[in-house]
Amino acid sequence: MKKVGIYAKKNHPDVEKIVFDIRDRLNRDDITVLLEDSVAELIGQVNGFSGDEIPDLVDLVIVLGGDGTLISVARQIGERRVPIVGVNLGRLGFLTEITRDELPGMLDRLVTGEYKISERMMLDSFIYRNGQQIGKYTVLNDIVINKGALARIIDMDASIDGRHLCTYKADGLIIATPTGSTGYSLAAGGPIIFPEINSLLISPICPHMLTNRPVVVWSRSVINIEVKFQDDVVFFTADGQVGRKLLPGDRVEVRRSESRTLLVRSPSKDYFEILRTKLSWGER
Structure with missing residues (x-):
């Protein structure tokens, strides 16, 4: 050194x-x-x-x-x-x-x-609008799609590796790494995942259907979320620090990043x- x-x-x-x-x-x-x-x-x-x-x-x-x-x-x-x-x-x-x-x-x-050193998985997230990529964010903790203060429930179509998972009707959705499982996802009722396990965590925020529960999937899964309907502003945030507004029809793709965070x-x-x-x- x-x-x-x-x-x-x-x-x-x-x-x-x-x-x-x-x-x-x-x-x-x-x-x-x-x-x-x-x-x-x-x-x-x-x-x-x-x-x-x-x-x-x-x-x-x-x-x-x-x-x-x-x-x-x-x-x-x-x-x-x-x-x-x-x-x-x-x-x-x-x-x-x-x-x-x-x-x-x-x-x-x-x-x-x-x-x-503890190696921690990161996520790459991409935002698509009208078929064009308009943003890319790499995160250590999580990406979050959530409504503005006065917005009603958001409709979001979720798929994993091209297969339909469900349509979430909720205040928002969190996709987290194991490191991020002790962040916003934990507050939303998600599980704690040991940080060196390679997996992705999907946690709905205040889902309208009580049967919508957090889901843990393989780290090589590709998750797609499409915003279907909204009355007001919907935001995408990366690690709770940067982000942008989403429009109806926007698609967010999340996958494991080749980047790794090395923590001493x-x-x-x-x-x-x-x-x-x-x-x-x-x-x-």
Whole structure:
């Protein structure tokens, strides 16, 4: 490891000190640290790099913040297979599982190469209008089709590998990776899927038919959703961060991406401990 990039949620009060500490520690082993533009500006450094540029220049990135910050960086890295160290500056995250107190020890392990990586599946999603592709989004967590605040129930035809699944009449639909199963899908009543299982999860949001339940399908499945009817605005969102408006007749295609997110794991936690902590399992 010769070069490390740093991204951060810059409105945290301690980010500046943490960035200096990381840089000082890594520089002692002749590791060059590249800062994303907003981080460089925060600490008064003029030679920052764009978020899209850094993955081509480094061997590993460190993300300071929460799960949302890490998800955004994962999309920027895309297919470049650069490992991500997620450092949570608040409460323990599902993805940013390394705490601030654990960071010094993790930096030592990064220098010596004594760390493990969890490979996470991503999704490619395509939006088609009148037979023409008008958008492509790669996500780590999920894509969501949902109604505007005043819209009525949406009608959506769903198919898997060209075979009709059903017509959902619901407030919306979530298609999630196993990593994303603990996000919006979980709030909508979907199951938790172990993150390294290759599968896709389809979860309706407030379905009109109570028999419409979440469905888990093979990761190689190709899912198509066509918006059939709407009274008002319907939105497509990718990882809850970017997206666009959909029109009647628009088709959303979702399939497993060739890109994978590589997460450096905390040496002191396993996935089930994170679930117990985040979801308060066993507490009264």
